[in-house]
Amino acid sequence: MQRDTTFGSSYYAPVATAVPGVYAGIGLYDLALLKALAADNAVSAAAEPVKTHVFASQDRVVQREAGFAYDIAMFxxxxxxxxxxxGENIKGWWTGMGTGWLYDADQTQYMNGYWATVDMSRLPGTTTDRSGSGTPVPWKDYENVNDYAGGAELDGRYAAVGLDFAASGVTGSSLQAKKSxxxxxxxxxxxxxxIRSTDGVNVETIIxxxxxxxSGxxxxxxxxxAKPTTxxxxxxxxxVQWAHLAGSVPGADIGYWFPYAPTVYGLRETRSGIWSQINAGNTADTVSNHFLSLASxxxxxxxxxAYSQVILPGRSAAQTAxxxxxxxxxILERSSAATAARETALGLVGANFWQNAAKTVNVGGTAYLSSDRKASVLTRESGNDLAVxxxxxxxxxTGAINIEINRAAVAAVAADAGVTVQQLSPTIKLAVDVAGSAGKSYVARFKYxxxxSLGAVADxxxxxxxxxxxxxxxxxxxxxxNDGVGYARRAFLKFDLGAIAGTIVSARLVxxxxxxxxxxxxxHNAYLASSDSWGETTLSWNNAPAVGSLLGSWSVPAVGSTAQIDVTNQAAAALAGDKLLSIRVEAAANYGANGWVEYAARENGVTTAQPKLVVTYY
Structure with a gap:
């Protein structure tokens, strides 16, 4: 109630009746309830929600952001x-063929005769040949001959949406387009x-x-x-690289950016219409409004x-520039196989795959996202997190959509039922069973x-x-x-995992x-040492920790190579305990007088040769 500034406008204003002082409008009982609620200090207004949702069973998408909302109508x-x-909705032909409704601070944008005056064959967001005339068939199902209408949503905030449409089942024209x-x-x-047509008429997309x-x-x-205001x-x-339209009220400015700098056709016009031409039961009064249209x-x-543009609600001309x-x-791709775009500040990549065939979308000239079936896919990378x-x-x-992302993950931390993670590296592969899904979005989350590389704190x-x-x-x-008494030698190494914040995925001794x-x-064999309470300058054969469990064995490599031993479980246990990991290394057998090996210690002058514990974690 506090945010709605339209009450009292010509659309909602109480209407005088034949009885002096009596008006028709909101009921007195309801008005009393609303006034009491507004006066109740115990009740505070909820903030406007920020949310994006694909209503898959309605072929509708609603986005709500701070200062605006946007609605996509598909069929x-x-x-x-x-x-x-x-007799209602006589000119509705194009309303579901990709119209995008932008709601902002101009709360009366779609009131005050809008529907009687707007050019219903040039609704914003549509790709149109302006076909569709006469009185429609009552209650007829004006269907799309194609199924593709919907999209994938992520984090309740972002979405990749696609519509593959043909106008033949609505207006009878040959126009077809893939819209994203x-x-x-x-x-x-x-x-x-x-976008294709064979009717010999001009096709335009209404920006x-x-x-x-x-005043218009x-x-x-x-x-x-600045363009003429006449x-x-x-x-x-x-x-045209960018454009800006000043709003009718503060907060209603709109910016436009054009990635490919097309020719844009502008029109400022006054339009008149009669309500009964929209709904037969309405008045025959003529109403007028002024409109500004942009089209490619x-x-x-x-x-x-093809076309592409970015709408920037609420931005000033300077901000748009x-x-x-x-x-x-x-814009990553606009083709008959896929349409894709990315947003670098948010780490988003969205794609609509239009065919039931293997297709890859590139980012920066490198393969990034693939699908083998028709699908809407949205990914977001943020720090070490990837969501798809x-x-x-x-x-x-009725089967699975197979998705591949050219990234390597260390863990799948969440996946909706129906998502099978097939591999994490060198690329991420997942199969999504969409049978009976009714257009639902399936989400999986991964960690990079x-x-x-931890150096030994003692050896x-x-x-x-x-x-x-x-x-x-x-x-x-x-x-x-490993030799006779007086000649046997073994080594001990200690690593401090205190700097590791997270979950260890792998750890290897090098x-x-x-x-x-x-x-x-x-x-050579590596064992877990029974104690971490030994010191580098005090350790001797007689006071060394006892041997623990075997961690791994390896064939001694040549000088210039390294030996690497998996100690993941022991490192994870140490991280959960005192943060220290002590390892004992010795020869598996007596190899004779020359059966010795010298590994570089942390005191070795070649830094790259010093012992390391390489830990991967998230």
Whole structure:
């Protein structure tokens, strides 16, 4: 109630009756309830929700953002383009064929005679040949001959939406087009492809058709140049990079950015209409309004027409110009196989796959996203997180849609029922069972790993016999040998995992031999040390921790190579405990007098050769 400024407008104003002082309108009982609610200090107004939702069973999409809302009207074999009956909605032909309704601070935009005066064959968002005339057949289902109408939503905020339409079942024309919307927060990305017609008429996409203020002089700025505000103005404006339309009220400005700088056709006009031409039971009174329309032409009988633009609700002319100079939106593809776009600031990529065939969308010239079936797909990368949403807008598929993303993940942290994660690397692959899904969005979430290379905080080797109390913690090598008394040597290493914040996915010990006594094959073993309470400068054979469980074995590599041992479970256990991991390394057998190996210690002057614990985590 507090936000609605339209009460008392000509649309909602109470209407005088034959009884002096008595008006028809909102009921007195209801009015009393509303006034009491408004006066109740215990009740506070809820904030406007920020949410985007694909209403798959209605072929509708609603986006709500701070300061505006946007509604996409589509049709399919399931939903008629419009409904006509009882003499109501006589000119509704195009209302469901991709119309986009933008609601902002101009709350009366669609009131005060809008429907009686707007050109119903040039509704905003539609790709139109202006066909459709006469009185429709009552209650006829004006269907799309194609099924594709819907999209994938993600995080309740973003969506990739597609409509593959043919006008033949509505107006009878040959016009067909593949239309996409990518709802990227405060940016409404529109792109079309595969636009074709054989009727010998001009096809155009209506970028805007906005009702203006009472004087019709809302300022239109194109590429920084103010256009005439006189009614009746029209112009073909080449190479348009951006445009801006001043709102009728504060907060109703709209910016437009054109990725391919097309020719844009502008028209400022006064239109008159009669309500009974819209609904037969209405009055025969004539009403008038002023409109500003913007359109891009796909030409007469186009074969492969396309368009793209980005709507920027609420932006000033300066803000629109700034966006055009440094856009965060990129159109990745407009073809008969796929339409795709990305938003770099939000890490979003959206794609509509139009065919039941393998298709890959590239980002930056490199393969990024693939699907083998018709699908709407939306991904978002944020830090180490990747989320992907997949939907079947046709609502007809009975098997799985196979998706591949050219990224490597360390873990799948969540997946809706029906999503099977097939692999995490070198690419992510998932199969989405959409049978009976009714257009629902399926979401899976992945983690990219952070990798830390931890140097040992302590290392030393020990020797038996007469050297059993000697400390070798300051040497540059860790000597390993299994031999008679006085000649046996083994090494200990300690790593501190305190810097790891998250869940460990993998951990491996990396040792680099600096010298090897013989070329005959030798095997070394790594064990968990029974204690972490040893010191590098005090460790000896006699006080060394006892041996624990075997962690792994390896064949000693040549100098210049490394030995790598998986210690994931032990590292995870250490992270959950005292954060310290102690490892004991020794030879598996007595390989004779030359059966020794020297691994680089942390004191070794070659940093890359020093022992490391390489940890991947999220």
């Amino acid at each position: 399919s074999k399931r939903i008629s383009s419009f409904e006509y009956g009882n 919307w990518f709802l990227f927060g405060d940016k409404i990305v529109q792109a079309g492809s595969g 805007e058709n906005r009702k203006l203020n009472a 002089n809302n300022l239109l700025t194109v590429n920084g140049v 009614l009746g103005w029209s112009e073909a404006m080449p190479s 032409y796909q030409g007469v009988s186009p074969a492969t027409g 700034a966006f055009a100079a440094n856009p965060t939106v990129e 949403s997949v939907a079947d807008p046709t609502q007809t598929q 790993g952070s990798t830390a 030393a080797y020990v020797r038996d016999g007469t050297y059993a109390n000697t400390n070798y913690g300051q040497t540059a090598t860790l000597t390993i040998k 040792l680099a031999p600096s010298s090897v006594g013989q070329t005959t094959a030798m095997t």
